[in-house]
């Protein structure tokens with residue numbers, strides 16, 4: 132048995148202990164840390180900051196199914212390769228005021244346990260949090276912080292049992308076969324300034340899907356909350372071409388209308404709206420100002436699908452309704468129904484944008500954390516989708532899409 136093996140086992144035991152004794156257990160953890168120092172192993176977290184528990188049993192709500200539906204659910208959980216196009220798997224401190232201290236440290240905790248519990252085989256990691264150390268506006272984070280976060284995550288994955296980095300459809304399928312959890316490195320947006328070669332750098336850091344912009348304007352194009360919509364820039368067109376060449380997925384979730392439509396025009400490969408909802412439906416259901424700027428119009432969604440693209444449906448109440456809303460899971464399922472009707476069954480996917488820990492943007496009951504991901508399967512069953520359709524929405528479509536882009 133190699134030394135690394137022993138270290139790994141110790142680490143797993145240590146983590147289990149940490150998870151179960153996390154309340155008032157820092158003294159014990161410190162003693163353990165001194166007794167078993169784990170050199171080179173990240174993810175021990177800063178022991179002075181209490182972290183959110185990844186699975187909170189009494190909070191997990193399952194959608195009620197009848198007996199037949201329940202057996203379909205069990206079968207689907209085994210069969211489907213569940214993929215979340217957009218998630219934030221970094222575990223956050225339970226106290227939001229400690230978030231910046233935590234980000235400024237050099238140990239992050241990742242939500243492998245929550246992802247596994249939620250039934251996901253692979254999740255896009257949507258990295259960016261560390262960038263908040265140097266700016267409050269996510270649109271303007273530094274490239275260096277982004278790369279640090281990605282590399283810390285990739286390093287941590289190496290020390291996990293049952294967790295792998297995945298880069299394409301084949302690796303995601305292999306992860307399912309081996310009962311592993313796959314992290315698909317992605318970024319919320321390309322914080323590359325005006326340096327094209329940084330797209331290649333990100334690719335080499337494992338990134339396979341990237342947003343062109345966040346909410347504000349950057350060198351690439353306009354974000355969805357800018358004052359004027361100038362669309363994709365000349366530099367942005369170069370970025371689109373470079374991403375096409377690398378087989379990196381272009382994500383338009385936060386792009387302005389014009390930027391999104393331009394990118395669909397200029398891209399040789401299909402594109403994604405990785406975590407979105409319908410503008411038309413959002414308006415009908417009384418969506419607030421934030422939702423209006425963030426939800427996607429039919430024209431954009433149809434243009435994306437026509438080109439072979441994909442739309443991930445978000446669970447963010449701030450997006451599907453308004454900031455701070457508390458919604459039932461039915462309001463989320465409405466967006467799935469709407470998208471399937473508009474785009475056809477082959478272009479709809481999961482893109483939760485969920486995270487582990489407090490967030491002020493609101494809650495959808497039954498989908499507050501990736502740990503509750505299986506409720507999407509249960510919800511789709513209640514909406515009358517066939518098993519074949521559910522397998523497509525929950526992962527099959529994403530796999531086919533990755534094959535189309537990364538060929």
Ligand SMILES: [Zn+2]
Nearest residue numbers: 319384406484
């Ligand atoms: Zn986002």
